[in-house]
Amino acid sequence: MCGIAGLIYKDKSVNIGTQLQGMLQALKHRGEDSTGYALYGDTDGENFIMRFKVGENVGEGSSSVSEETSVYDERIKIVKSHILGMGAKIIKEERVLPYSLRYEVNYDEKDLREFSRKIESVPGVEILSMGKSLEVIKDLGNAKDVCDRYNLDKIVGTHAIGHARMATESGVDIKSAHPFWGYPFSDVSVVHNGQLTNYWNNRRLLENEGMRFMSECDSELIAVYLAKKLRDGATLEEGMKASLTGLDGVFTYFVATKDSLGMAKDTMAAKPLVLYESDNLIAMGSEEIAIRAILPQEIDTYDPYDGEVKVWQI
């Protein structure tokens, strides 16, 4: 199973951390091995926000191992030296948990590929997200656990997507949790409910073309697939439409960028999605109760059909 939820306000900013937490907590019966948030907060747009981890929170079936905090400390030192070595400046740094960090980085280059490669060349280090608005936060536990642990209730912004995971195809750890960053594109994130059956074939093809995979989770393929389409010059919507035939299996997924939110549903319509749409708010989730968490009054909702792709812009 697994549950996904997303929302976008077209004309105002709200406490999206709290709202998404409510939506995902309503879906916790669909899985609470891990929960992830992709929050698009209000910023001045000057600096990149980099969320990264220097170690794992190891759960059942994970291929990672637990490590000492001193190992994390060493890695952080190397990451800092790499950042400075690439001419970037650390404006603000925050160590949220021993293995999880948030940096605000001033970096002039538009292409984040080389920057990310250098940082991730440090063993055990993974960038969870990089963007001028996006922050991906994911960890083990249900939505409330993760929200409390990372103080997400304070984040104000326009849109967000999130995921409540029941691990099936890969272990319980942060690297396999959603959302996935659309590496190396700034501010792109993906969450998925379903199962992809041509994961390995696609992964081999994409890796041969220089794309990066960090986990064994089939859902990561969607983020990488879309990133490849964007790299080749397609628009987000074009990439999503191509995914309906390029990806095999059953899926409903959300993708978000700095100013948009999109959904795609496979041609079998095998995975659920309920959608609410008004002039200023789009809210959607695997089940209606997710939407009810922020809109308790009686509302009109509907299920998108098979093979449907929709994108909303702020």
Added chain:
Amino acid sequence: MANLKTTDKKSKSQSMGMHSEVLTGRTQQKFFNPSEAESFYYFGTYDVDFNKRIDLDVKEMTAADANKEIDNLMSQGYGTIVIKNPQGKHSLGVGILNKLNLIFEGSLGYFGMGSCDGPTVRINGRVGWSCAENLMAGKVVIEKNAGSCFGAAIRGGDLICKGSVGARTGIDMKGGTIIVGGDAGAFTGFMMQRGRIIILGDVGINLGDSMYDGTIFIGGKIGSFGSDAVPSDLTDSDQDWLKRKLKVAEIGEKFDVSKMTKIVAGKKLWNYDNLEPHEKKGAI
């Protein structure tokens, strides 16, 4: 049109298109007997008074507690129960084997009204996946939209959605009638075995895929036909039945039923394992 007054039970049900197969061997074909049905009660059901009405606010209740309270109210003789603030909760109203007027003032989540036999239900809202799954008898009316697997495996009763429904409507249905005022998604009538589906709007791809029997009527455009689903002639008796059914359903009363498309099973998939290889190719 067949003379329904003079035909026996078996040929009457076949004349009305409720089924067309001839069952043989150990399979028993049992027909509905109105007098038996009227006097039949499940163990643990109640004699209720439809004029005795009560409101039940389930906002702070779990689905299990709400369902227990419905049962408790029926045991006190309440025959009309109005559920307030269902707020998309799952599995509300399941397993009611009683005559009952049940009204929901709001939307239901998944599996609403599943495995019921007998109640008359009106949902003034939307329903999630698998509404009224395995319905045996009764009437369920949804005023707004419905999710996927609407009326999965129903065996009897009338299931009516005034809005649009998702994919796999009537999957595996074994009887009864599903009526939809709007559109329906892919795989409508997937593997249906008996009963009838009426969709006034458009339907998605693979309509009636692998259907064994039963009949589907479509008022709008058809995305594509599924394996072994074929168009058939719309007879006068079909049209009479459609008009009557739409009137009872309170939707599409002015709909021109003569323009509907009738879909039945091609029956090439029957006894598939016994077909010759070249016949198997033609069946799919």
